[in-house]
Amino acid sequence: MSTFSKEAGAALIEHALSLDCIHCGLCLHTCPTYQLTGNESASPRGRIHLMRAEAEGRIEPDHGFEEAMDSCLLCLRCESVCPAGVSFESMMEDCRDGLDSVRPKGWLVRVVRRIGFGHILPSRRGIRLALGALKLAQVLGLTRVASTLLGARGRALGSLPPVPPRAERQPLNLAAPTPGSESSQAWLMEGCVMPELFGRVNRASATVLAAAGVHCRTHAEHTCCGALHAHNGDLTGARELARSTIIAFESSARIPVVINSAGCGSHMKEYPRLFSDDPEWLERARAFSSRVVDFTEFLAAPERLNPLKSRLGPSQSGTLAFDDPCHLCHGQGVRSAPRTLLASIPGAEVVELEDPEACCGSAGIHSMLRPEDSSALLAEKLEDLERSGAQTLVTANPGCHMQWAGGLTQANSPKQVQHIAEVLAQALKPNAS
Amino acid sequence: MQEQIVTQLRAIVGPEGILTDSTALLAYESDGLTLKRQRPELVLLPRDTNETAQCMRVLHEHGIPLVPRGAGTGLSGGATPVPNGVLVGTARMRDVLELNAEDRFARVQAGVVNVDLTRCCDGDGLFYAPDPSSQMACTIGGNVAENSGGPHCFKYGSTTRHILGLVIVTATGEVLHLDEADVDPAGFDLVGLFVGSEGMFGIATEITVQLTPIPPVTETLLAIFKALDPCCDAVSDLIAARLEPSAIEILDKLAIQAVEASVFAAGYPQEAEAVLLLEVEGRESAVEDTVERMLPILEAHGLLEVRRARDAGERRKLWAGRKGAFGAMGRIAPDLYVADVVVPRTRLREIVRYATDVCSERNLKISNVFHAGDGNIHPNISYDRRDEEEVARVLEAGDLIMETCIKYGGSLSGEHGVGLEKQAMMSRLFTPDDLSVMERVRRCLDPDGRLNPGKMFPVRSCKEVRPQLAGSPGEST
Numbered sequence A: 001m002s003t004f005s006k007e008a009g010a011a012l013i014e015h016a017l018s019l020d021c022i023h024c025g026l027c028l029h030t031c032p033t034y035q036l037t038g039n040e041s042a043s044p045r046g047r048i049h050l051m052r053a054e055a056e057g058r059i060e061p062d063h064g065f066e067e068a069m070d071s072c073l074l075c076l077r078c079e080s081v082c083p084a085g086v087s088f089e090s091m092m093e094d095c096r097d098g099l100d101s102v103r104p105k106g107w108l109v110r111v112v113r114r115i116g117f118g119h120i121l122p123s124r125r126g127i128r129l130a131l132g133a134l135k136l137a138q139v140l141g142l143t144r145v146a147s148t149l150l151g152a153r154g155r156a157l158g159s160l161p162p163v164p165p166r167a168e169r170q171p172l173n174l175a176a177p178t179p180g181s182e183s184s185q186a187w188l189m190e191g192c193v194m195p196e197l198f199g200r201v202n203r204a205s206a207t208v209l210a211a212a213g214v215h216c217r218t219h220a221e222h223t224c225c226g227a228l229h230a231h232n233g234d235l236t237g238a239r240e241l242a243r244s245t246i247i248a249f250e251s252s253a254r255i256p257v258v259i260n261s262a263g264c265g266s267h268m269k270e271y272p273r274l275f276s277d278d279p280e281w282l283e284r285a286r287a288f289s290s291r292v293v294d295f296t297e298f299l300a301a302p303e304r305l306n307p308l309k310s311r312l313g314p315s316q317s318g319t320l321a322f323d324d325p326c327h328l329c330h331g332q333g334v335r336s337a338p339r340t341l342l343a344s345i346p347g348a349e350v351v352e353l354e355d356p357e358a359c360c361g362s363a364g365i366h367s368m369l370r371p372e373d374s375s376a377l378l379a380e381k382l383e384d385l386e387r388s389g390a391q392t393l394v395t396a397n398p399g400c401h402m403q404w405a406g407g408l409t410q411a412n413s414p415k416q417v418q419h420i421a422e423v424l425a426q427a428l429k430p431n432a433s
Numbered sequence B: 001m002q003e004q005i006v007t008q009l010r011a012i013v014g015p016e017g018i019l020t021d022s023t024a025l026l027a028y029e030s031d032g033l034t035l036k037r038q039r040p041e042l043v044l045l046p047r048d049t050n051e052t053a054q055c056m057r058v059l060h061e062h063g064i065p066l067v068p069r070g071a072g073t074g075l076s077g078g079a080t081p082v083p084n085g086v087l088v089g090t091a092r093m094r095d096v097l098e099l100n101a102e103d104r105f106a107r108v109q110a111g112v113v114n115v116d117l118t119r120c121c122d123g124d125g126l127f128y129a130p131d132p133s134s135q136m137a138c139t140i141g142g143n144v145a146e147n148s149g150g151p152h153c154f155k156y157g158s159t160t161r162h163i164l165g166l167v168i169v170t171a172t173g174e175v176l177h178l179d180e181a182d183v184d185p186a187g188f189d190l191v192g193l194f195v196g197s198e199g200m201f202g203i204a205t206e207i208t209v210q211l212t213p214i215p216p217v218t219e220t221l222l223a224i225f226k227a228l229d230p231c232c233d234a235v236s237d238l239i240a241a242r243l244e245p246s247a248i249e250i251l252d253k254l255a256i257q258a259v260e261a262s263v264f265a266a267g268y269p270q271e272a273e274a275v276l277l278l279e280v281e282g283r284e285s286a287v288e289d290t291v292e293r294m295l296p297i298l299e300a301h302g303l304l305e306v307r308r309a310r311d312a313g314e315r316r317k318l319w320a321g322r323k324g325a326f327g328a329m330g331r332i333a334p335d336l337y338v339a340d341v342v343v344p345r346t347r348l349r350e351i352v353r354y355a356t357d358v359c360s361e362r363n364l365k366i367s368n369v370f371h372a373g374d375g376n377i378h379p380n381i382s383y384d385r386r387d388e389e390e391v392a393r394v395l396e397a398g399d400l401i402m403e404t405c406i407k408y409g410g411s412l413s414g415e416h417g418v419g420l421e422k423q424a425m426m427s428r429l430f431t432p433d434d435l436s437v438m439e440r441v442r443r444c445l446d447p448d449g450r451l452n453p454g455k456m457f458p459v460r461s462c463k464e465v466r467p468q469l470a471g472s473p474g475e476s477t
């Protein structure tokens, strides 16, 4: 059996991974970009076929190739249905990283990368400054002007949620408990933009965890996990941030790290993949990743669910529908936990969307780079929500949260979006003690 | 392709309906049979009958050959492009046009995916019975063209039994309404003629299908066996005893292991040599009675254990495992050759044994997943297409298996069609006269032989096919 060496185009693509695809086509129909276009080069099978062809030197990474790769949402729905167990995410991350090294980039991508990925996301101060500027622009109405000037691409700017007042944009600063039982402790990872735009979600998460008998602590310096970097062709940046994340949480090696952002959790569970050539870091990444747990997954375990249940009163959010974030259901395989939690709220009416595992089009920075595709996907989700009759759309990921909120505002809908932590926090009875 | 023709076509389907980028086109170079590859000149994705007809007229005017394509899940190369040819895909024809629950039919565009059809009538207590294992991706148009089967076709019959009417566009761009609102149409059964035509008689754009009521009770059993041979014999005996479950499927050890390693892990016991997946449907008492009478027969053939699905969730899981089985073979080697032959059910054991021996003599990995009830077996041979010598061994094994099936009184294709894969074998099954009759029927609908040329008919025996169109596609690598 001949095997391909890692020469020719192979720097771009992990050829061996592409061989797992047997070309059965079972993944076609569930891929949102294939559904949108009917174009097989925008399907998982087509993309893998092109990656393999590139690695085998049959084609060049030309414009058509880039288009096929860039249009992918990395929603990972293909991984959920692929019987051959293709590692699509890692193939695509490698491929984009490779492409990044050979191609000139458009201005928007360059700006987002250089400033956003390089300077803003990795530091609390950078994020602060950026969000402060955004707030000012929103107050002065500049975002509306910019969004008009930028055309379709600016839509994302216009639909960003209003930056909350400064007082709400504070990190939680939860300290370690006084020495006691380690089993009821957890890190709550606050994330990069979460404390600024969704401080209320972090506060709600901490409140709910406390009601479930968990003492949470937060990390004062840590910000970004590097998920956006990895998905957008910057594996070097992603590795750097992974290392700093691992270091930040390494001293308390037995305490779980709870994440309320599905995209970040999914990425951090896959940290070992970033270090496959680096035995020392591979070991450390494995140890860290084994502690990473999604907020819903963590709470749905009986030892936390039971105490939480005794604290839950009637739902305050009307009829609820949970929309599975791609990186929760496809990325982490977590599907029942959020539903178990919602069902634990006494009297809560929960309905199912027809296709809760379909992508809402947020997809990291995809909504900014490909606004038309993103709007088309969102439109279908909005219709699904409308048919379901739910009043509150429940999510577990900030990107989806913003995407839904933007869509509902634009449609002048009376419905609201809440993170599952908010729904639970609002249903908490005042503590008897 | 001349720029002027492209412009003409673009005006019909719009910029999103035409693919010309050579890299994008490479994604279409094969269907599920990766042995044969050919990049198309152009892909057209019309949205309805009218656009399809207009495109076909332009292609006709310029004498351009074409291949219809659904989801490209076919396993015989039916949707593989032909040299200098265009692909006309139905991927943007996905509307359910009419659903009539009272009269139990639906009218759909050809690109509707099989599973979506069943989903859309589920609320009315109905389903679309033909359920190929590829149903989560394959299209109704593709099912019609291949006359596809599936596990439940043992009871319900294959696609042809479920098609009531068709709208087709011919090679010249003419639109024909082959509608049969009546149960027994006056005149020829042209719908029956079209089903199974492998993309050579025209492009189906709209299809009226019959829907079937969901049976009141469904019982799914997983019977676990010590060995594959007695498992095959058990099937023959079940049928001899006139016990007819609605589906009878066999998976052997390698298939079980591949499925259990996949996202569709169904809880099949990994140490078993073979499992039989059985479904019994009907009224409760009848179902119970059939199950009771089946058990002793299974036991007589070395049954280890029977498990019953406790609820719809468990049933779904057992079936998802079966339906993911081909794909799961991706874990064994990069490519898979899925043979598709039929033998009388009494010879199941012999043919399975023969296929296994042929492969092991040639040092090939074989697994078996098949519709045992129909005598339709799928020896799956894993290989790596980059190894030319191995490819040759696979093809040789495939030919030997096909020949032996013919010898046993069986047939070349159970459900996947002839396409490119089995065309050379056709002359073993049919006389030159038979083939010439088929060719003449084809010419009635496609006088120039521009639809899916170079497929189905053995290349040498159909001299009428114009030389420039007859070229069989494919650098076969």
Ligand SMILES: Cc1cc2nc3c(=O)[nH]c(=O)nc-3n(C[C@H](O)[C@H](O)[C@H](O)COP(=O)(O)OP(=O)(O)OC[C@H]3O[C@@H](n4cnc5c(N)ncnc54)[C@H](O)[C@@H]3O)c2cc1C
Residues within 6 Å of the ligand: A023, A024, A025, A026, B031, B032, B067, B068, B069, B070, B071, B072, B073, B074, B075, B077, B078, B079, B090, B110, B131, B132, B133, B134, B137, B138, B139, B140, B141, B142, B143, B144, B145, B146, B147, B148, B149, B150, B151, B198, B199, B200, B202, B203, B204, B205, B323, B326, B327, B415, B416, B452
């Ligand atoms: C994992 C797997 C499991 C499978 N299981 C089964 C099974 O259980 N039973 C079974 O029968 N098959 C099975 N198949 C084979 C395949 O899925 C079927 O043949 C299916 O009907 C093909 O549908 P498609 O939409 O993918 O058609 P394609 O592969 O795109 O095309 C198949 C043929 O139909 C023609 N065609 C497509 N659309 C039209 C149209 N609108 N009008 C006219 N001609 C058209 C094409 O030219 C081609 O000749 C399986 C395949 C895979 C990969």
Ligand code: SF4
Residues within 6 Å of the ligand: A020, A021, A022, A023, A024, A025, A026, A027, A028, A044, A045, A048, A078, A081, A082, A083, A084, A085, A086, B327, B330
């Ligand atoms: S389902 Fe998996 S093996 Fe099949 S075509 Fe898609 S990626 Fe390839």
Ligand code: SF4
Residues within 6 Å of the ligand: A030, A031, A032, A033, A034, A042, A043, A044, A047, A071, A072, A073, A074, A075, A076, A077, A078, A079, A088
């Ligand atoms: S990640 Fe999503 S968009 Fe990308 S190929 Fe897979 S299913 Fe399609």
